[in-house]
Amino acid sequence: MTAVAELAGVTVKRGDAVLLDQVDLTVTESDRWVVIGPNGAGKTTMLQILAAQMYPTDGVVGLLGDVVGTVDVFELRPRIGLTSTALAERLPRAERVVDVVLSAAYAVLGRWNEEYEAEDNERAMALLEQLRIDHLADRTFGTLSEGERKRTQIARALMTDPELLLLDEPAGGLDLAGREALVDTLSDLFLDEYAPASMLVTHHVEEIPLGITHCLLLADGRVVAAGPIEETLTDENLSATFSMALHVSNSDGRWAARSVARHG
Ligand SMILES: Nc1ncnc2c1ncn2[C@@H]1O[C@H](COP(=O)(O)OP(=O)(O)OP(=O)(O)O)[C@@H](O)[C@H]1O
Numbered sequence: 001m002t003a004v005a006e007l008a009g010v011t012v013k014r015g016d017a018v019l020l021d022q023v024d025l026t027v028t029e030s031d032r033w034v035v036i037g038p039n040g041a042g043k044t045t046m047l048q049i050l051a052a053q054m055y056p057t058d059g060v061v062g063l064l065g066d067v068v069g070t071v072d073v074f075e076l077r078p079r080i081g082l083t084s085t086a087l088a089e090r091l092p093r094a095e096r097v098v099d100v101v102l103s104a105a106y107a108v109l110g111r112w113n114e115e116y117e118a119e120d121n122e123r124a125m126a127l128l129e130q131l132r133i134d135h136l137a138d139r140t141f142g143t144l145s146e147g148e149r150k151r152t153q154i155a156r157a158l159m160t161d162p163e164l165l166l167l168d169e170p171a172g173g174l175d176l177a178g179r180e181a182l183v184d185t186l187s188d189l190f191l192d193e194y195a196p197a198s199m200l201v202t203h204h205v206e207e208i209p210l211g212i213t214h215c216l217l218l219a220d221g222r223v224v225a226a227g228p229i230e231e232t233l234t235d236e237n238l239s240a241t242f243s244m245a246l247h248v249s250n251s252d253g254r255w256a257a258r259s260v261a262r263h264g
Contacts, residue, residue, distance in 0.1 A: 004197040006062035013057040019045045021221040032190045033199040034208050037218035043201045047166045051082045081157030084168035093142025100141050104159035127155040147178035165198040171207040183209045205255040217241040
């Protein structure tokens with residue numbers, strides 16, 4: 001198995017704050033990771049490192065066969081798909097949905113103001129269909145619901161055919177039906193053997209799609225546990241991560257968690 005990403009002793013400090021503390025991690029081609037941890041645990045920081053958007057204070061970051069710091073990050077970044085609320089806020093609200101997806105290819109190829117290739121258009125439309133929003137192709141991004149925006153962003157992240165897909169809280173802010181619909185779509189993606197190596201960040205085990213193979217639990221910038229999800233997502237590990245006695249369960253591949261204090 002080829003390592004798509006490798007972190008060794010990765011530490012990120014800002015002033016006195018330690019955002020990530022000696023994180024070790026190997027992501028291989030067929031892995032689909034979920035990263036779970038409380039607010040401020042360092043999840044977004046870790047994604048920024050894996051997206052080559054941030055450099056570690058200490059440690060080594062290997063991405064797609066290169067060591068970050070020894071290669072041109074502008075060549076590396078287009079090979080990594082990233083979605084986050086911060087990035088969504090930078091997308092032009094007046095742009096058509098299909099163009100939001102298409103412009104990912106633009107940015108990579110530097111074809112500003114040129115005609116889109118027909119095949120790019122076809123790919124963008126196929127991705128909108130895969131994300132089940134092809135009926136919204138001509139709407140402007142600003143008119144979309146939160147769930148539709150999340151789907152547009154994921155289609156955009158997939159547009160460049162990335163080797164690593166990073167999704168920061170893709171179900172954040174969605175209502176129950178919206179969350180379930182997105183988890184369903186992401187399950188299709190993660191169960192597809194041709195999908196890229198992926199990492200999804202969430203606060204909630206209920207948001208873990210089918211097809212996720214590995215779990216990393218993060219608290220205070222440190223890895224509490226990491227490995228195959230069935231072995232890692234346990235009562236003991238989840239309780240240690242959130243500093244609360246929790247019971248975790250799995251039914252038909254979907255996860256749930258609750259406090260044991262009141263319910264035993
Ligand atoms: N420039 C900075 N200086 C000091 N502390 C910072 C800086 N940037 C981030 N932090 C802190 O680092 C910690 C980790 O932040 P990060 O956004 O990675 O956490 P997170 O797990 O994604 O949190 P959330 O679930 O709330 O989104 C937080 O406590 C945050 O306040």
